[in-house]
Amino acid sequence: MQGFRRYVIRRLMLLVFVIWCILTIMFGLFQLLPGDPTSIFIDSNFSPDMIERQKDLWGLNDPIWLQYLRYIRNMALFDFGQSFFQIAPVSEIMADKVKNTALMIVPALVISIVLGTIIGAIAGWRRGSKFEQSTVATSLFLHSAPSFFVGILVLMVFSYQLRWLPPGGMVSLGGPDGFWEMIVARDYWVHLILPGLVLVSREITGPILLLRSSMLEVKGSDFLDILRAKGLPERQIVTHATRNALLPLVTYIAVMTGLLFQGQVLLEIIFAWPGIGRELVQALNDLDYPVAQAALYVMALVTLALNFIADLLYGVIDPRVTYE
Amino acid sequence: MTHDTDGPGRTIDRRTLLMLMAATGGGAAMSGLGSFPAFAQDPTIELENPKYNRLYNEISGYYFKDPVWVKETATRLTWPKAGEKVPEIGVIIPTNQPDILDAFRKFATDGEQIGIKYNIQQMSPARWLETINKHHHGDIEVHPSILRPERVDPAEWLVSRAYGPDRRNYGEWVNEQYDALIEAQTKESDHEKRLKIVKDAQKVLAEDLYINQLGWGPSIIEAYNAADWEGVVKGRGFGLASFNLFHTYTRMKSKTGKKSARVGMSALLETTNIIAASNNMRSVGRMIYDRFAYFDENLKVIPWAIESWQRVDERTWDMKLRGGMEFHDGKPVTVHDLQFSLDFLRKYERGIFWTANRFLESNEIVDESKGVVRVRFKEPYGQFETYFLQLNVILPRHIWQNIMAEQNVGDDPRRLRIEQPIGSGPFRFGRHRKDTELQLIANKKHFAAPNIDELWVVVTPTLDGLLGRMESQELDFIENSSIFLTPSQAKQLERAKHVKIERTEDINWYHGVVRISWMPWRDYEFRRAWHHATDREFLVKVPWEGAGRVPLANTFLVEGSPWYNPNLPPIPKFDLKLAREILKEAGYSWASDGRLVYPSPDDSKFRQRIVKVCKEGYTWGGLKMLA
Numbered sequence: 023m024q025g026f027r028r029y030v031i032r033r034l035m036l037l038v039f040v041i042w043c044i045l046t047i048m049f050g051l052f053q054l055l056p057g058d059p060t061s062i063f064i065d066s067n068f069s070p071d072m073i074e075r076q077k078d079l080w081g082l083n084d085p086i087w088l089q090y091l092r093y094i095r096n097m098a099l100f101d102f103g104q105s106f107f108q109i110a111p112v113s114e115i116m117a118d119k120v121k122n123t124a125l126m127i128v129p130a131l132v133i134s135i136v137l138g139t140i141i142g143a144i145a146g147w148r149r150g151s152k153f154e155q156s157t158v159a160t161s162l163f164l165h166s167a168p169s170f171f172v173g174i175l176v177l178m179v180f181s182y183q184l185r186w187l188p189p190g191g192m193v194s195l196g197g198p199d200g201f202w203e204m205i206v207a208r209d210y211w212v213h214l215i216l217p218g219l220v221l222v223s224r225e226i227t228g229p230i231l232l233l234r235s236s237m238l239e240v241k242g243s244d245f246l247d248i249l250r251a252k253g254l255p256e257r258q259i260v261t262h263a264t265r266n267a268l269l270p271l272v273t274y275i276a277v278m279t280g281l282l283f284q285g286q287v288l289l290e291i292i293f294a295w296p297g298i299g300r301e302l303v304q305a306l307n308d309l310d311y312p313v314a315q316a317a318l319y320v321m322a323l324v325t326l327a328l329n330f331i332a333d334l335l336y337g338v339i340d341p342r343v344t345y346e
Numbered sequence: 347m348t349h350d351t352d353g354p355g356r357t358i359d360r361r362t363l364l365m366l367m368a369a370t371g372g373g374a375a376m377s378g379l380g381s382f383p384a385f386a387q388d389p390t391i392e393l394e395n396p397k398y399n400r401l402y403n404e405i406s407g408y409y410f411k412d413p414v415w416v417k418e419t420a421t422r423l424t425w426p427k428a429g430e431k432v433p434e435i436g437v438i439i440p441t442n443q444p445d446i447l448d449a450f451r452k453f454a455t456d457g458e459q460i461g462i463k464y465n466i467q468q469m470s471p472a473r474w475l476e477t478i479n480k481h482h483h484g485d486i487e488v489h490p491s492i493l494r495p496e497r498v499d500p501a502e503w504l505v506s507r508a509y510g511p512d513r514r515n516y517g518e519w520v521n522e523q524y525d526a527l528i529e530a531q532t533k534e535s536d537h538e539k540r541l542k543i544v545k546d547a548q549k550v551l552a553e554d555l556y557i558n559q560l561g562w563g564p565s566i567i568e569a570y571n572a573a574d575w576e577g578v579v580k581g582r583g584f585g586l587a588s589f590n591l592f593h594t595y596t597r598m599k600s601k602t603g604k605k606s607a608r609v610g611m612s613a614l615l616e617t618t619n620i621i622a623a624s625n626n627m628r629s630v631g632r633m634i635y636d637r638f639a640y641f642d643e644n645l646k647v648i649p650w651a652i653e654s655w656q657r658v659d660e661r662t663w664d665m666k667l668r669g670g671m672e673f674h675d676g677k678p679v680t681v682h683d684l685q686f687s688l689d690f691l692r693k694y695e696r697g698i699f700w701t702a703n704r705f706l707e708s709n710e711i712v713d714e715s716k717g718v719v720r721v722r723f724k725e726p727y728g729q730f731e732t733y734f735l736q737l738n739v740i741l742p743r744h745i746w747q748n749i750m751a752e753q754n755v756g757d758d759p760r761r762l763r764i765e766q767p768i769g770s771g772p773f774r775f776g777r778h779r780k781d782t783e784l785q786l787i788a789n790k791k792h793f794a795a796p797n798i799d800e801l802w803v804v805v806t807p808t809l810d811g812l813l814g815r816m817e818s819q820e821l822d823f824i825e826n827s828s829i830f831l832t833p834s835q836a837k838q839l840e841r842a843k844h845v846k847i848e849r850t851e852d853i854n855w856y857h858g859v860v861r862i863s864w865m866p867w868r869d870y871e872f873r874r875a876w877h878h879a880t881d882r883e884f885l886v887k888v889p890w891e892g893a894g895r896v897p898l899a900n901t902f903l904v905e906g907s908p909w910y911n912p913n914l915p916p917i918p919k920f921d922l923k924l925a926r927e928i929l930k931e932a933g934y935s936w937a938s939d940g941r942l943v944y945p946s947p948d949d950s951k952f953r954q955r956i957v958k959v960c961k962e963g964y965t966w967g968g969l970k971m972l973a
Contacts (some may be wrong), residue, residue: 073405079758107616107624108780109763118780174810182814189815195608195783195802291807296781300807304613309472 146237436484563894
């Protein structure tokens with residue numbers, strides 16, 4: 023237990039250091055970006071006095087070290103300041119967008135992991151079967167298909183042509199708004215079908231292929247022979263094998279979730295889903311630096327946090343892992 | 347006027363230094379420091395007319411106070427040596443304008459035939475905007491017109507794009523006769539007299555070959571759901587589905603009993619504070635807050651919240667508030683609201699309202715019972731109907747009078763958070779989910795009450811999404827700040843039975859403004875040749891698929907605008923042979939690699955043209971060549 027505690031503290035310190043590095047790099051990048059944050063905001067009709075006042079207000083006339091210290095403090099306190107254009111605290115905007123992105127990816131993630139694990143395990147267990155061959159071929163095909171293309175395709179077929187499903191948005195016009203109100207509403211789930219389908223079609227391939235490979239390794243293990251010798255039915259043996267094959271998936275899920283969280287820009291645009299990816303792109307286009315910085319920071323934090331959790335879970339899941 | 351090397355040297359900060367070093371390889375940035383003598387070689391740039399000193403010296407980081415600008419400009423104000431080639435022509439095109447990129451690729455190919463080499467770069471729209479604002483865009487600034495009601499007024503473009511002392515005069519053209527006309531038209535309150543001055547100014551602009559109108563267009567082609575709606579209003583220059591000229595949404599009628607219409611937009615409101623709005627809230631906001639006057643579909647000024655107005659003298663007007671108006675919360679609109687609005691918008695000068703009110707000196711209620719307010723301007727004012735009345739809106743005093751203190755925003759109304767805007771306009775602000783939807787509920791008590799009950803604005807970020815939703819009848823209209831259809835898109839949409847395609851007379855343009863203060867553009871003959879080397883027909887016929895017009899003249903106020911001058915010199919025809927002859931005649935020659943070579947430095951006619959910049963008969967007041 024002592025070792026575990028020391029390990030957690032060490033990991034936490036490393037986490038803080040990595041966050042500081044990320045923040046510093048982000049600050050440097052935004053400083054070096056070819057662009058003046060005021061130029062996009064300041065109307066060309068502004069008088070010079072007004073321009074100077076606006077720059078003062080944003081602290082852009084302060085020395086760079088002061089801007090840096092203020093920035094680190096604010097980021098540490100999750101005080102992202104005000105959006106240049108939206109006249110709202112960035113933290114408020116982020117909270118809304120993170121929630122929306124989560125509403126898109128979490129259901130898809132759960133389905134992808136559960137189904138992917140089952141299909142991958144079966145495929146690995148039945149090596150050489152038609153099921154395995156078709157699973158691998160389909161997975162590779164889906165993995166290679168660009169999601170924006172698949173997204174446009176399903177929209178054209180199911181929304182524009184057949185008109186079976188809504189063409190985008192999280193709910194219908196005037197539909198439920200609050201978080202809880204939304205997730206219990208049928209309307210939300212109907213709107214989730216198409217983006218969810220596209221996401222699952224791609225994300226499920228990771229667990230399938232990983233589990234299959236992992237299963238192939240586990241399949242030759244001695245402990246399975248012991249289980250067979252004990253007379254356990256095939257289903258239970260597969261279950262035991264799957265549990266052992268799951269280990270690499272834990273890390274993969276952490277990484278996959280982080281990437282999923284960051285990588286839905288195109289889907290959010292195609293399906294008019296107001297998530298954090300779309301917000302980041304819009305902020306970068308508009309040179310709305312506070313929003314862009316906050317979005318990148320939140321994305322980085324999510325990835326780091328998930329990796330941290332995965333590291334800890336490893337020890338919990340696999341008794342062979344020690345922290346001494 | 348001298349460029350004070352101490353100025354930029356002392357004011358440069360480290361961030362600028364880093365950016366400059368990255369952008370220029372270090373020299374320019376170092377020269378800005380002043381403490382590095384090896385780099386402290388900023389040249390002395392002067393102006394012909396000291397009247398313009400203020401602009402070039404007034405803002406830190408711009409013109410003489412911008413080391414990058416100084417470095418780039420000084421290079422182009424240096425007399426060419428014998429046999430020196432004409433430098434590459436730099437053009438920056440925003441990535442969202444592929445049609446113009448295509449056009450410039452063609453211009454570049456044609457340019458090679460007369461020895462002109464282009465350097466075309468693409469940039470994101472935000473970066474492009476920043477680059478042109480700092481005048482770092484190279485030789486040619488390209489720009490589309492985006493029409494808003496206040497831009498029907500001739501001063502909007504004539505001033506912003508060509509008036510010597512304006513920062514948005516990206517080519518730094520300083521024609522003293524033109525500037526005098528611009529100043530005169532701003533102060534001329536008699537419409538006929540102003541029209542004459544505006545026409546004269548256009549003539550100077552066209553004759554001096556400063557701007558190059560590349561195409562008049564693109565045409566306004568729109569699709570709407572004609573199975574459900576009729577009575578749409580096609581506003582000249584705006585089309586039928588514009589929120590800037592929203593008559594369709596107040597007058598259209600349902601064919602099927604539907605009371606709710608859906609309008610697609612690629613982006614919605616960035617803020618609901620009309621004073622902070624730099625984008626769609628400008629137009630949507632004026633559906634919620636009543637403007638003073640408006641345009642009808644033929645661009646004739648019509649009364650709106652101000653029922654009538656009376657010119658008292660060249661600086662003074664009496665405005666009569668329309669009676670019986672109500673705010674959306676049921677409170678009556680009174681003359682005190684009108685007075686308060688003007689006081690508020692004038693006191694807190696910001697952005698778009700500031701431009702409308704900076705000339706305003708005072709306003710007073712002269713007859714409360716009749717709702718008459720007298721406005722007085724600081725000087726004679728020519729833009730009363732087409733600018734002042736179009737931009738200003740009526741704010742409810744009972745909501746706004748203490749709002750600055752309540753929200754603790756100091757003197758910056760841009761920081762106000764207005765969650766639920768309340769105005770007196772034809773639509774009430776309904777449900778709003780940012781980046782998703784906006785409900786505008788009809789104000790049935792309004793003097794221009796909509797026939798429909800509500801309008802839903804639906805955010806659809808992609809063009810494919812907008813077209814797909816129109817095809818599947820999810821949308822009834824597409825707000826045209828998001829898109830004008832190309833003929834091929836229109837043809838595709840027309841296959842859907844419910845869709846009707848409409849084309850509206852446009853007054854759009856797309857132009858290129860040359861950096862006339864720089865070599866080689868200072869040479870009128872070079873400009874003339876370049877105009878003949880511009881294939882405008884290509885832009886109209888190929889990238890625009892024929893949906894546009896080949897310009898008739900080099901003016902911002904194109905045929906169809908109420909301010910158009912039909913007697914302008916015709917636009918130079920595309921003729922590469924003639925362009926080559928003009929250059930040859932002017933003393934230019936060609937190097938063995940085909941590149942154009944400046945005339946000899948001893949050529950007195952050439953030197954005279956470069957010093958004069960303007961066409962014969964006009965006076966140049968801008969940057970001088972370096973000694």
